[in-house]
Amino acid sequence: METTTPVKITRTFNKWVNNPVLEDYALRYAPRSFRKFSESAVANSALGGIAFLANFAIGASVTIAYGFSSAFWGILAAGLVIFLTGIPISYYSAKYNVDMDLLTRGSGFGYLGSTLTSLVYATFTIIYFATEGAILAQALDLYFGIPLGVGYLIGAIVVIPIVTYGMTLLSRVQTWTQPLWIVLMIAPLIGILVKDPQSLAAWTNFGGNSPSGSAFNPLFFALSAGVVLSLITQIGEQVDYLRFMPERKLKNHKIWLWVVILAGPGWVILGAFNMLCGSLYASYIAPSVGLTAAVEPIQQFIHGFGTFIPGTFLVLTIATLFVVLSQMKIQVTNAYSGSLSWSNFFSRLLHFHPGRVAWLFLQVAIALAIMEAGMFNFLNAVLGFYSNVAVAWIGAIVSDLVVNKSILKISPNYIEFKRAHLYNFNPVGFGSMIIASIVSIIAYFGLLGPVLQAFSPFLSLVLAFILAPIFAIATKGKYYIARENPMYATNQETASTIHKPLEHGHNHVHSNNDGVETYTCSVCHYDYEQEDMTFCPFHDGMICSLCCSLEKNCHDMCKTEKVLNDLSAK
Numbered sequence: 001m002e003t004t005t006p007v008k009i010t011r012t013f014n015k016w017v018n019n020p021v022l023e024d025y026a027l028r029y030a031p032r033s034f035r036k037f038s039e040s041a042v043a044n045s046a047l048g049g050i051a052f053l054a055n056f057a058i059g060a061s062v063t064i065a066y067g068f069s070s071a072f073w074g075i076l077a078a079g080l081v082i083f084l085t086g087i088p089i090s091y092y093s094a095k096y097n098v099d100m101d102l103l104t105r106g107s108g109f110g111y112l113g114s115t116l117t118s119l120v121y122a123t124f125t126i127i128y129f130a131t132e133g134a135i136l137a138q139a140l141d142l143y144f145g146i147p148l149g150v151g152y153l154i155g156a157i158v159v160i161p162i163v164t165y166g167m168t169l170l171s172r173v174q175t176w177t178q179p180l181w182i183v184l185m186i187a188p189l190i191g192i193l194v195k196d197p198q199s200l201a202a203w204t205n206f207g208g209n210s211p212s213g214s215a216f217n218p219l220f221f222a223l224s225a226g227v228v229l230s231l232i233t234q235i236g237e238q239v240d241y242l243r244f245m246p247e248r249k250l251k252n253h254k255i256w257l258w259v260v261i262l263a264g265p266g267w268v269i270l271g272a273f274n275m276l277c278g279s280l281y282a283s284y285i286a287p288s289v290g291l292t293a294a295v296e297p298i299q300q301f302i303h304g305f306g307t308f309i310p311g312t313f314l315v316l317t318i319a320t321l322f323v324v325l326s327q328m329k330i331q332v333t334n335a336y337s338g339s340l341s342w343s344n345f346f347s348r349l350l351h352f353h354p355g356r357v358a359w360l361f362l363q364v365a366i367a368l369a370i371m372e373a374g375m376f377n378f379l380n381a382v383l384g385f386y387s388n389v390a391v392a393w394i395g396a397i398v399s400d401l402v403v404n405k406s407i408l409k410i411s412p413n414y415i416e417f418k419r420a421h422l423y424n425f426n427p428v429g430f431g432s433m434i435i436a437s438i439v440s441i442i443a444y445f446g447l448l449g450p451v452l453q454a455f456s457p458f459l460s461l462v463l464a465f466i467l468a469p470i471f472a473i474a475t476k477g478k479y480y481i482a483r484e485n486p487m488y489a490t491n492q493e494t495a496s497t498i499h500k501p502l503e504h505g506h507n508h509v510h511s512n513n514d515g516v517e518t519y520t521c522s523v524c525h526y527d528y529e530q531e532d533m534t535f536c537p538f539h540d541g542m543i544c545s546l547c548c549s550l551e552k553n554c555h556d557m558c559k560t561e562k563v564l565n566d567l568s569a570k
């Protein structure tokens with residue numbers, strides 16, 4: 001690498017940060033040179049993450065609380081909403097190779113606006129880490145007699161070494177365990193249906209604790225859907241993998257789209273199926289184990305395997321093996337995605353990035369604390385409340401992608417995620433999400449009457465979806481881009497005016513091994529692809545997106561009017 005002249009400070013990252021194996025391009029565009037996975041490898045990793053047993057617990061939990069019919073239709077309705085909202089999110093993420101946070105920045109939230117959603121997302125991964133951890137601990141308790149409190153600790157700690165080594169090891173683990181997991185998941189369902197065909201009729205007549213029994217009640221339907229809708233944020237975990245999709249070209253046109261749909265929103269097809277299984281299992285075992293234990297997946301699987309495997313010890317062993325296997329897979333994903341969102345949150349608010357691994361410890365510690373606090377017993381309440389905020393976020397992004405970008409064409413037709421080009425806050429997404437969240441939380445607590453109380457997540461979704469275009473029109477799209485990106489191909493004119501200072505700054509364009517052009521960052525001196533780079537007037541040279549995020553001293557001078565005028569005068 002040739003020396004660059006006006007170097008101010010050379011940034012040296014913590015050695016974790018520049019090890020791509022440990023880092024997986026957290027906070028960055030996922031570069032072509034790293035996206036060497038085939039479509040099917042990405043799909044396999046993305047779907048391997050959805051092995052979660054929380055689905056069985058959630059399906060059981062809403063069925064016991066609200067009765068069969070309301071729970072059944074609630075699960076399907078929420079599943080449909082999750083599927084439809086997941087389509088545009090997955091598509092944009094796979095096309096622009098950005099994770100959920102970078103996508104949020106560029107679809108109406110602004111650079112700092114999406115710190116709020118990083119927090120919402122981190123909360124999601126923690127809630128699910130704790131739920132899954134509790135399910136694991138229930139199994140360890142039943143099999144080994146390990147007290148729940150100790151089981152929580154074991155479940156939390158074993159995840160750390162696996163996640164530390166990131167995507168590469170993760171995809172290998174998931175490939176090995178996938179077939180076994182599918183067999184173990186389907187077997188109890190078949191066992192129950194074959195041995196006990198009338199269990200289906202018993203399921204449809206199951207009322208659990210519900211005051212309206214198994215009959216349909218619109219309010220209970222909405223409450224069930226509300227609990228399930230908390231899973232809408234799962235799309236963030238799916239796109240953490242989908243951002244590694246290869247380029248969409250003529251020859252992989254169709255398969256590319258299929259993979260994006262199946263591995264993206266498609267997760268909820270299996271998810272909703274598992275919830276319905278959990279619902280059936282709960283009705284099947286409730287007479288023998290009671291309503292409280294019927295929610296626990298380990299109980300469900302013991303009885304499921306028990307229908308065709310003789311011997312209590314063998315059944316217990318297989319069921320425990322299954323739970324441990326599933327939980328390791330999903331916990332790894334929860335911890336991984338959580339550590340990414342903490343990285344995002346702190347790098348922007350505090351300009352501080354010690355590396356993803358440091359945040360992993362934070363993630364695991366918080367999750368452990370809420371497991372120990374006994375969150376599993378309040379599952380419906382926690383998830384139902386969380387939905388209001390999660391749905392507002394997703395509703396606002398989807399509206400920006402579908403309405404503002406594609407129909408109204410007010411929002412830029414690409415995903416800009418770099419600090420150097422974004423406003424800190426854009427009212428389009430950020431404002432819509434805040435208003436939708438506040439109104440729906442007010443409704444959730446019953447201040448707007450019993451109907452809106454039950455339907456509060458739906459209210460949130462509709463509000464966010466309608467408000468985003470209204471704000472976009474009202475602000476004339478002014479707060480999307482603070483400074484045109486000279487590196488972006490569509491901004492040819494600006495690019496040619498910026499090229500002079502680029503040459504002046506002695507920045508060199510290199511070609512890496514794949515023939516992809518890369519640029520050297522004048523701060524950290526590493527090479528990155530064009531999508532990750534921009535021109536920085538403060539350093540008078542090219543800068544990578546992460547160095548730009550971490551810069552404390554520039555006070556965003558690149559976006560001040562004076563600099564913008566200077567740049568266009570050159």
Ligand SMILES: [Zn+2]
Binds near residue numbers: 522543544547548
């Ligand atoms: Zn850099």
Ligand SMILES: [Zn+2]
Binds near residue numbers: 558
């Ligand atoms: Zn700047």
